[in-house]
Amino acid sequence: MTHPAHTPASLPATRSKTTFPAAGTSGRARRARVEPMAVRPLRDGRYAVETDGSTYVVDLDAHTCTCPDHQLRHARCKHLRRVALEVTERLVPPPGERTAVCAVCGGRTFVPTAFRGPALCPRHDHRPGDLVRDRETGTRLIVVAATDERADRVETVEGRLVANYPTNADYGAHEPVFRAVYLDSLRRDGDVRRYAFPASRLQRVGTRVTDDTDTESRPSPTEEGTASPTTA
Template identity: 55%
Template sequence: MTHPAYTPASTDPDGTAAPDRPDSDPDRTATTDRPGRSRTGLPVDLDGHDHRTFPAEGYDGRASRARAEPMAVWPLRDGRYLVDREDRTYVVDAERATCTCPDSAIRGARCKHVRRVAIEIDAGVLPAPDERERACAVCGGSAFVTVDARGPALCPRHDHNPGSVVADRETGTLLVVVESVGQRADDARTGEGRLVADYDTNAAYGRHEPVFAARYVEALPTGTSRGRSDAATRRRYLFPASRLRPVDADSAADRPTDPTREQRASPARAG
């Protein structure tokens, strides 16, 4: 999902200038406190009142204060954010990079509150302006979905994108995700007419979980002589979301497949 560009509200090219001193060297590498989709989970500290701090080493000016000063941030229903400090509360519009604080409203600067919102979005702590927070259908944890999203929400740990490599938790065998079926395990049926949730190998997983279709890596065509139509006719199997474990693509390339996987654990075949 692509987010709107967050254009700075000032002529502060590297995001580090304080309001009372000139801009820093324009050739300096830009700071990384603007919103992004990496969601790398930057380390944070809490002061016991939801006021977080982020590591600020290597930053100065507003960029440093945006990280070092304790702040609590909450998303509002209109896509803006409430930023609370110990003595003041401001409203940030992340898409316009504006804030109700004097530094932004009067000086036109990209204030520390705008930067803090960007930092927390990038860290995966907050939903982006076009997202909303919902409970993951598998674990109940935090899941960020688009405003108009329908159906069950899944957190990054339990969601699987088409084409991603995953491992079957029952056998360790590698698969490639085909699609989200859009049904729960106690509603989706296989080509045999059985509910996915009724298979013995799925007994340890929630009947309420969304179902994903996947193909075993060992069954995928190899070489250039086999076309897409051949791949499309390969068997696909249905799995509850949490039975599939994300696997790093690089490590998966060197991982052997298991030719006996269907004998040891028979997943639900979609047909």
Template identity: 80%
Template sequence: MTHPAYTPASLPATRPKTTLPAAGTTGRSRRARSEPMAVRPLRDGRYAVETEGGTYVVALDANACTCPDHRRRRARCKHLRRVALEVTARLVPPPGERTAVCAVCGGRTFVPTAATGPALCDRHALRPGTLVADRETGDRLLVVAATGDRADRVETDEGRLVADYPSNADYGAHEPVFRAVYVDARHRDGEVRTYAFPASRLRRLRHSTAVDGDTDADAGPTPTDTGATPTTA
């Protein structure tokens, strides 16, 4: 279900030169699309643009390029335009972000440059308020927090790691942990407890926004009933 073998090192360091559809464009806009180029993000937030005529460095935020066209004419050259096109198309990360690998599916995603820990793509990232289902039991839950920590590093109230629970054996120990509450459950003393789950154990529901009062049922399952991992928020 998960892909622990995927690491950022598995991503290609360079890309082949490609073109983009150029219909309906003229001038530099057309050349930005029709000429073969390869855009490669650099560690400092700039981009190396490899062309048939040479390699130039683009600073998108500063609207600057090292090519002669930009340096002499201060024009928005084809290299600047190409980088902007590829950022918009999510072919390369925008300034301030880097490429990462989703800890669940192994797909490519972008995260802040300084981000640490496991990454998730838009498909598998869960935000507070998202309605999900437990793949093990089918129960509905409401996500309340993203820990940003791996399942083999997050401890529950019982002093056990989330990854060590038998019910989580089929999910990656490297996956980030989310905290959630059961939509149809509340302890009889009125306290709503949170539970910890590896990311891929939670399936986003089609109607992903919980309605008001969904967590206010009078009673419901306990950790023993569901095999979920109890933890405090």
């Protein structure tokens, strides 16, 4: 089955047309901002751009649009510009990503198209090397591992679920678990113990620990500890 060039084969739910401030622009750049348009990501990584009276398909990776301005004049048309603007403003996912719901707060976020684990928004996502703060104690830790497992399904070495510890009562049992080490423990001799936390219990401090960071601030190979009831 074929479809007309200006009609996408599969469109998501309708989105209201919006505009942006002109911001001192002119020509096509201005029209991309001030003309009402609705941008909708398609399943194949392209975008449908609905204007007053027409719908065109933009492929950001290929830098193409099905509109006459691009097809006939080979111009970077207002539709290409508008999609790039909405991607930059995080209103629609970039190519290769899709919209998802954060497993912690339910907010909108973007994940790789093939991603199948629990999605997390930037506020609640952590990566190995991130410097974070324990909301319960105020102490600083370094994230050493991310898991796709929920706090009500991860057991500690004591055989207790992470979600069942009293210190985790204020955090969702459905939240993915992260493993982290206390920053102060890296400055002491002996094994460095890992601890398991629900995602929202860890608050990002804003500094990422890298290989260039002083060794006193970097996590070394760790073993699972048993000194604390929340150790996992």
